[in-house]
Amino acid sequence: MSSDAVTYDAKSLLLSEYHGVLSTHSVDVAGFPFGSVAPYCLDSEGRAVILISSIAQHTKNIQANNKVSLIVTEGAVDDVHTAARLTLLAEAVKVSDADEDTKERYYQFFPPARDYHSQHNFHFYRLNTVKARYIGGFGKIHWVPASDLLHQVAFAGEEEQRMVTHMNKDHGAAIQKYCVDYNIATKNRVDPVMVGVDCQGCHIRVGERVTRINFSEPALDAMAVRERLVAMARA
DSSP states (O other): OOHHHHHHHHHHHHHHOOEEEEEEEOSSSTTOEEEEEEEOEEOTTSOEEEEEETTSHHHHHHHHOOEEEEEEEOOSOSOGGGOOEEEEEEEEEEOOTTOHHHHHHHHHHOGGGGGGGGSSOEEEEEEEEEEEEEEOSTTOEEEEEGGGGSOSSOOOHHHHHHHHHHHHHHOHHHHHHHHHHTTOOOBTTBOOEEEEEETTEEEEEETTEEEEEEOSSOOOSHHHHHHHHHHHHHO
């Protein structure tokens, strides 16, 4: 398996899942890892972002030692032994309060999180990956450089939001068609919405469930994104 193929598969897994097991160094039981489930989305550069409460055990652990791991596994598989999984070895760094773009992107993926800041003092943390371990199935084991998981092109802040807003406002029928074509389950009286786009694909949310759609080939600028979305609507 070529290094490019490994990178693509590892990055696709990270983009396609939205929660993982966050492991931190336990403060209360020294020497032991402490695992907890953490929702995440990626920022504009492809780095995982989590939202955690200051009273949570994993937050206290991070404040004492910010070296963490996040393991992401492929969902909806019959045999867990054959499922792909990715472990990020990372340093957790608090996101600046001024970084509105990252916070807004997270809220698009997880709308209820907007209310969390009024409870238990929640804060965003970015996981700056040092190295990653990807297992694509039995015997397919590879180390992946952290830089390989970053987006080739970053559609950040207003640029991404313009594309997403335009699709939701003017092309709801196209988004409905994407759901049909890519077997994304919809709900009565719940319109699917686009919540994110990057150089490799887009994310569709129905209610609280987010699903990934990959482009047939990377989009290296906003015009290329438009071309991919138009082609998908016409397919």
